[in-house]
Amino acid sequence: MNPERSIKEKHGRHFLWLVSLLVGIGLLAGRLLDARAENRLGEPTAFAGRVQEQPAQRIGPGEITLSVELQLPPGWQLTPETPATVRVAARDPHILALGPGGTEACRQPRFPLHLPLVAQPGQTVLEVDLLLSFCRTDGKGLCLLREVRLTTPITVDPASLTRNLSATYRLSLP
Secondary structure, eight states, X not given: OOHHHHHHHHHHHHHHHHHHHXXXXXXXXXXHHTTTSBOTTSOBOOOOSEEEEOOOEEEOSEEEEEEEEEEOOTTEEEOTTSOOEEEEEESSTTTEEEOTTOOSEEXXXXXXXXXXXXXXXXXXXXXXXXXXXXXXSSSSOOEEEEEEEEEEEEEEOTTOOOOEEEEEEEOOOO
């Protein structure tokens, strides 16, 4: 076996893998960041990723802090070279909305991510959309791209003193 040919084949496979990953991330990032946009026919675009339901939470009205957390299995890490996005919205923005200094879409977030929200009495569903790329830390070059929506039923109750919400994504592998 020619060692020079083996090295070229190895680099060629890595190059193709990298191009495929970047094209896929670019397509998904564009779709996720434009999730609230309309298609050419003027209809709302649909979320195409996985939906993961979170346990219902009860909070009090007023200023709230949302903590978005990420749990990875041992041997996995976020890929800093690729785009990552977190987008937060409530189905009823009159009940739960971004607070002062909050941003609807965070690019290249650091976890845990803390966002200010403002809550009014009522019920809604909080949606946290994640577009993340994970890679193994053992140098084998295995990476995953995940587009996930965490949905959490929220009740804003004046009798509650709770001022914190949480949304946690746990990467599970087969």
